[in-house]
Amino acid sequence: MHYSTLERIQACDLNLLLSLAVLIEEQNVSRSAARLGFSQTTMSKHLKKLRIFFEDELFFKQGYKIRANDKALSLLPNLHQWLQMSHCLIQQSPFDVSDVHGVIRIAFRDDQTELFMPLILETMANEAPYIQLEFMNKSRHVFSMLEAGELDLATAASEYPPMNIYGDAIPNVNHYAVYAQNHPLAVINKPTLKQIFSHTTAEYNSSDSLESAIHQLANQHDYTRHVSFSSDSMMVMLHGLLAGQHVGFVPKRIFYDPFWRQHLLRVHIPEAKSVPTYLFWHTRVHNDRLIQWFKNRILSLINEHLDPN
Structure with missing residues (x-):
């Protein structure tokens, strides 16, 4: 290793780099200090030294929090690599998940x-x-x-x-409109979107992705979606559909369960493109x-x- 490189490393307390990595990860001085077992005052002193060493502010305030700037974020991959190499050097044993x-x-x-x-x-x-x-x-x-x-x-x-x-x-995955066998849609072969949205629907409000896609689909076709039943539990919503009063919207994996294949009817809705x-x-x-x-x-x-x- 070149002398100038060694001199540069000697000029930096490596504990400061550990503090920097945690500060970037946490974006919070108090949480970073607690994670490393430091006082908040010590962490603030580390941050001051880091700014001097890198000749950059590294972070900016945003409300009560701090946010890493572009310079700090550009350092994070190398900091992670350094931490990983340090861990392997100290550990000196291969990772065996069966013994962890x-x-x-x-x-x-x-x-x-x-x-x-x-x-x-x-x-x-x-x-x-x-x-x-x-x-x-x-x-x-x-x-x-x-x-x-x-x-x-x-x-x-x-x-x-x-x-x-x-x-x-x-x-x-593909998404489906689903309803019970005693629902009015059950007598229609392959109901259209207009027919589906003409009925009261149920909403699974834990799925911000699928439900947003369904609302967007209704708006695109100028249909009004009426929601009179919602749950943050898929199982509660599915059992609610068995009453025959609502149409729900679910991913295909629901039908991996033979119970739901037997008790619910479904119509594929290829237009429902949810956020990944x-x-x-x-x-x-x-x-x-x-x-x-x-x-x-x-x-x-x-x-x-x-x-x-």
Whole structure:
């Protein structure tokens, strides 16, 4: 290593780089200090030294928070690489998920949980028996929960997450209008969109993606959508449809369950193009080998078992 390079490294307290990485990830001085076990005063001093060292402000204030500027964000990939290399150097042992102990907290919509939970639990029992999973129903505030460290992974439909949130796309699936066999639409062979929207509908309000697509579709055709029943639980909505009073809108995976294939009728709605769903995680776990292994394993299971057609 060149002498000038060594001199540059000696001039910087490497703990400051750790503070910088966490500050960029958290976008919050108090949370960064708590995460590293520092006082807020110490973290503020670190930030002051970092600004001097890099000859840049690195962050700007936004309300009560701080936001990383372009300079700071450009440093983050190299900081992550440095942290990962440091971890491997200190660990000096290969990552073996079968021997790892820990807890992973994930939030799916209830219909996703019902479909994928058995697959995930079976996989974990075989490959990572010492990992504890905490399943949570998807909240409308998953990004703030990820930022606060209350969740490790969550699904959501958003193409514009906060800058400190990463995401991998989950394949889109076909969507259907569904209704009970005693619903008035049941006597019509392949009801049209106009006929479907002429009836009262149910809304699954945990799916901001699908429901937004349905509302947009109604507006495009100048139809009025009447919603008189809504639930943030897919199972509650589906059982409500059995009363024969409403039309609901669901992804195809619902019909992987033979019960719903038997009790609900469906009409494919190819025009309903929803925003892609993503599996999101916070930048603080971007190099966490357990979380990344689990994330990749989930995506693999979904791709293996999700029929998009």
